Amino acid sequence: xxxxxxxxxxxxxxxxxxxxxxxxxxxxxxxxxxxxxxxxxxxxxxxxxxxxxxxxxxxxxxxxxxxxxxxxxxxxxxxxxxxxxxxxxxxxxxxxxxxxxxxxxxxxxx
Amino acid sequence: xxxxxxxxxxxxxxxxxxxxxxxxxxxxxxxxxxxxxxxxxxxxxxxxxxxxxxxxxxxxxxxxxxxxxxxxxxxxxxxxxxxxxxxxxxxxxxxxxxxxxxxxxxxxxxxxxxx
Numbered sequence: 001x002x003x004x005x006x007x008x009x010x011x012x013x014x015x016x017x018x019x020x021x022x023x024x025x026x027x028x029x030x031x032x033x034x035x036x037x038x039x040x041x042x043x044x045x046x047x048x049x050x051x052x053x054x055x056x057x058x059x060x061x062x063x064x065x066x067x068x069x070x071x072x073x074x075x076x077x078x079x080x081x082x083x084x085x086x087x088x089x090x091x092x093x094x095x096x097x098x099x100x101x102x103x104x105x106x107x108x109x110x
Numbered sequence: 111x112x113x114x115x116x117x118x119x120x121x122x123x124x125x126x127x128x129x130x131x132x133x134x135x136x137x138x139x140x141x142x143x144x145x146x147x148x149x150x151x152x153x154x155x156x157x158x159x160x161x162x163x164x165x166x167x168x169x170x171x172x173x174x175x176x177x178x179x180x181x182x183x184x185x186x187x188x189x190x191x192x193x194x195x196x197x198x199x200x201x202x203x204x205x206x207x208x209x210x211x212x213x214x215x216x217x218x219x220x221x222x223x224x225x
C-alpha cells in the first residue's frame with residue numbers, strides 16, 4: 001500500500017528565508033505532484049514531476065524528485081508572505097489514482 | 111475553460127439526516143473523483159469513475175455513502191444517514207484520463223458540518 005509522508009507538518013518562517021518541505025513515499029511511483037491550498041479554497045496544482053532527477057521551478061518555488069530515494073522536495077527561496085498556505089504532495093498510485101500526504105502548513109511572517 | 115463545479119458550497123445537517131452533493135466536471139474529462147478532506151489532513155479518495163463506471167470504491171463507506179455518475183458527466187455523492195465524523199470538505203476532481211501527466215483538477219469543495 002502506497003503511503004505518503006510529509007515533514008514538517010507545520011512551518012513558521014520569516015520573510016526572506018529559505019526552507020525545504022520533504023515528501024517521502026513508501027513504494028515505487030513514477031509521478032509526484034505538488035498542490036497548494038489556501039484556507040477555505042480548493043487545491044491548486046503547482047508541479048508535476050515525471051522522472052528521476054526532475055526539477056521544476058516557478059518563481060520562488062522549486063520542486064525536485066529522486067525516485068530511487070522515494071523523496072521529493074519543495075524548496076522555498078526568499079519566502080514572501082503570499083506563499084503562506086498548506087502544501088500537499090501526492091504520489092501516483094497507478095490507475096490514475098493519487099495518494100496525498102498530510103500537508104505542510106506554511107506560515108510566513110513579516 | 112470552465113473548471114470543476116460543485117454545489118452546495120456549504121451544508122449543515124444534524125446527525126442521522128441525509129445530504130447530497132453535486133459535481134460537474136470539466137467538459138470532456140472522462141475520469142471523476144470524489145475525495146473526503148477532514149480538517150488538517152490530506153484528501154482521501156472515496157470513489158473514482160471512468161465515464162459512468164466505477165473504477166475504485168474501496169474506501170467508500172458503502173453502508174452510508176453512495177455515488178453515481180449518470181451519462182458519464184455529472185455526479186452526485188450521497189450520505190445517508192450522516193454521522194458526526196462525516197464532517198469534512200468533499201472535493202470533486204476530474205481528469206482527462208489520458209496523457210503524460212494524469213493531472214487532476216479540483217473543484218471548490220463542499221464543506222459539510224454534521225451536528
